[in-house]
Amino acid sequence: MLLFVISLAALVCAVAARPPLSYLENHFTAENESVEVRSAAIKRLLEVFGMDDPPAMHGHKQPPQYMLDLYNTVADVDGVTKDPYLLEGNTVRSFFDKLRSEQVEFRFNLSTVAITEKILTAELHLFKLRPQATLTFNRHHFCQVSVYQLLDTSKNNNTQDKKLLSSRLIPVHSTGWEVFTITQAVRSWMNDEGSNLGLHVVVRTLGGSHMDLKLIRFASGRDHHQSKQPMLVLFTDDGSRSTTLESIGDAEVTSDLPSAPMSGPPSRIARSLDYSEEEGASSPCQRQPLYVDFEEIGWSGWIVSPRGYNAYHCKGSCPFPLGQNMRPTNHATVQSIINALKLIKGIDTPCCVPDKLFSINLLYFDDAENVVLKQYNDMVAGSCGCH
Template sequence: MVASQAWRCLALVLLLLGDPAGSTRMPGRTQRKEILAEALRRLQEVFDIEALPHDVLPHRKPPQFMVELFHKVADSNGITKAPELLEGNVVRSLEDRDYFDQSYFYFNLSSVGKNEQMLKAELRVFKLNKNHVSQKSLWQHFLKVDVYELLDRGSKSQRRNLISSRLLSLYTEGWEVFNVTQTVSRWLANNSSSHGFLITTTHLSKNKMELNLVRFAKSRHNMRDSRNAFLVLFTNNNRQSSSRFLPSSREFQPAPEDATSFLPHQNEVFTSIRVNRSRRIRDTSAFSPKDQILPCQLHDLFVDFHEIGWAGWIIFPRGYKAYYCKGACLFPLGESLRATNHATVQSIVHTLKLSKEVSTPCCVPDKLTSISIMYFDDNENVVLKNYKDMVAMSCGCH
């Protein structure tokens, strides 16, 4: 049912966006705006986005880790190829919000949904090379790194709790990853106001113990750095049942006859919906041109995020091929139409006119696959989500 609602919503939005303003089949301007607003709201629900991002800076770049993860999970069109890499269906990259202190790292968790189940959390920091230190003056090439949870936020003498410790080479440079799943899970469960970490380093030289001899990359004064620390959350978004997509009696919904009366004629060309009606998925030579009846088959449908108005904050992909199913399910239903037993019986009843109320079976997707989308949220964090049942792979009569 969720997939069905998604298809209807996508079709309505794309057709409304692409329809010429002067079409005589359109309702009044006010009614059209209401329908478009409702369709966009439903589309927002399909993509599980509570608030559309605003004022995303055009020069903002996502962390390289997130870019590489997207390309491992999905192809260039967003079709998911390795969903198991996400461990759930949502990955969030939260950027460090402390721009002044080299040892403190704070993160805003307000964008994490209440219905999201925490699976894993990683603190990723970039260790800088301590190349200006003379190796002759140091006899110990390793240093100890400690990661603390800040128990309260106030002065720099906060109470803290040790989370992780490890030894690192003093002279190497690169990303270090710390598992902080338990800590972040507790923050979310208790709605904690302190979302901070403290990282300290300890090095033993010949004469004394040196503290914080090395540093980790930080952004300064809101200036972005590709090596800036970030917190990665792997979650599973337990989306509500499909009933949330069904309109209540109080919601605006045009009557069935009104829902199609204002739609453009199918031979008009729209900029936001790219349809290739000549694409044939199977041989239809058995149908004569006189009949002008095409069997149930798959057609091209491209969903363009730019035309919907979402290009400013969606990073990958720029759009995706959703495809759609159209055609007749007439008796006899061949094996190529993958008809259900119920559809076969229904087509027989319709053909024999055993009941005036029984119509032919419907041509619908019988195999769907998922897509992955990476975007900026309203806090300029990067989110990677996997959406099930968004691309039709084949059609059948049901």
Template sequence: MLGTVLLLLVLAEPACPSPAGASSQRAEALKRLLEVFGMEDPPPPPAHFKQPPQYMVDLFNTVANADGVTKNPDILEGNTVRSFLDKTHGERMRFLFVLSSVAKNEKILTAELHLFRLWPRVTDGPKRHHFCQVSIYQVLERSDPDAPGGKKLLAARLVSLQGSGWEVFAITQAVRDWTEDESSNQGLLVTVQGLGGSPLDSPPLQFASSRDHHESKKPMLVLFTDDGRRGASLPVAGFPGGSHMPWHGSLCATARLRSTRSLDRLQPCQRHPLSVDFEEIGWSGWIISPRGYNAYHCKGSCPFPLGENMRPTNHATVQSIINALKLSEGVSSPCCVPDKLYSINLLYFDDDENVVLKQYDDMVAGSCGCH
């Protein structure tokens, strides 16, 4: 978190010894900030205006507040949610999702097929059934999935013939197979049958397709994954609660370098705003939400004696006493650093224009203390 704050301070208040030097420093800071977000280069903005899937927007709003700060760290199963739209644009009940953007180190926790159920067809005569059976198959032989061994059943259940809306089917094992062997991804096949698996001449139930229906109703694959990335300094905390623990001394020494002006030394340790504007950085083309966030940073003095309002650790209290009484040479006073950190969430387009929700630990200073 401290390294991130220093990068943001550089971006917010760039040094200006020369235009070339300032430009080089900004470029290096942006490169390091991309590393914080687990990227080598920023994804290109979509070629044309794209509306993100409403499911992903709703999920972001459930997980995070308007600034992207996590409201509850336990909502997501992992730290990444990826959405993929169907790429077949052909047969109505065949679907194909290209998963090339899933990193090799990502662990697939859950995979869901989202299909939008259309209003049932109007049929002549009295309705015989209120439900039909929907089955999801993993295609093993693309040329002839109905041949023996041409497909494998993944999920099956009864679906109502009343109304319309989204239906979600778990297909986790198939997606794990595809990410391990990309060539095995031959797509999915969906069948609609009567009760007990009886055939239907004209299935009363249909799902929206990529070719014939609005963007908001297109078939979608949603992956809940975890890339193993975790904050290295403090445990992630939910907003506004969370735990705190002592800060490492080596980082404390670095943080002290940020506050050298006499005015800063006179002010007690406290949290100050640090605005991150993605449009100003040049990332607004691919980041959907938030448009920016307040990272905050800690600044101020930790004079002896340390009061409870400075949230000192026992170690900081002892260090303050040693420093005040000059009982040992080279022992400085405690410094003002974050003692509680929040995670933030980004909703963005990746390199393939898929919409991703990703959670990043230790991105917002929740409170400051003397350590």
């Protein structure tokens, strides 16, 4: 009997300790809803950045120094565009040589470039190595480096197997990056993917004879560090450049980005005619911080820079009378007057909204491990006003 009582007591305690079924159902429903909401929100954010899915994680790889330098040229520390006209187009991609053959032949896979993108400029970046020590006293001081597009002789009755794209003189004893324009070839490859047979580099003396490749050497994808590998840099435009609230041209872009709001209490505002004490005090329309942290979203593995950015948001009231500090439009001024005088029912006060928007820049790895620099329009509230 005692054992039965103990068992019954234990059962009662267990039942009492267990949450009710309705609580468990609500809890799991809330969890499922939060997961669904997060998934939908991330999907929508990807659409803002022009992606269907996040690229694969490439956190262990190093981006080319050229792309890092370009990012720092066009963007500030928060990724905000310094000047919308510093960059040609709105997308820059870097591709490493996939052929990985000898130093005179290169090939690049451009399958990640959308056919709808406008090809603006394409550059072949080659790193010129120092001549071998035993050949440094060669009588040649300059050489002519020519870049050719390899052609398919079986198509269109081509009689030539290559087409000259770019040619110029280079000091024999120099070292560092050399850049050649190959826009014509890339445009033809985009029109016909099968025509992409690669590029061929020819080095000749000023007299026209072939030069010793031990004297003139370019780093190759097979034998040299990634920081010196041949690279194609492609400037394109996807047609989404904003013409609305973006600042135009001058240094106004950076100067119009004020620092974080002052820590002091908000100033008192003039009351509108329908404002009462019961509604409580309200701050005037102003810009407030809104930080987007890519690490919290789970994107830090493929985004190189920035780690996050301050999008800001506009918050506050637009009471009558609207002063110039509220940056009101004429329409907003008239609306506030109609609201204050109660001339028409149902007319609200003007809204506190961004009246200037700036773009940000993302430097990231795509699915093919190419590094991309892209500008996204209307991502940062530069200032707020009553509209």
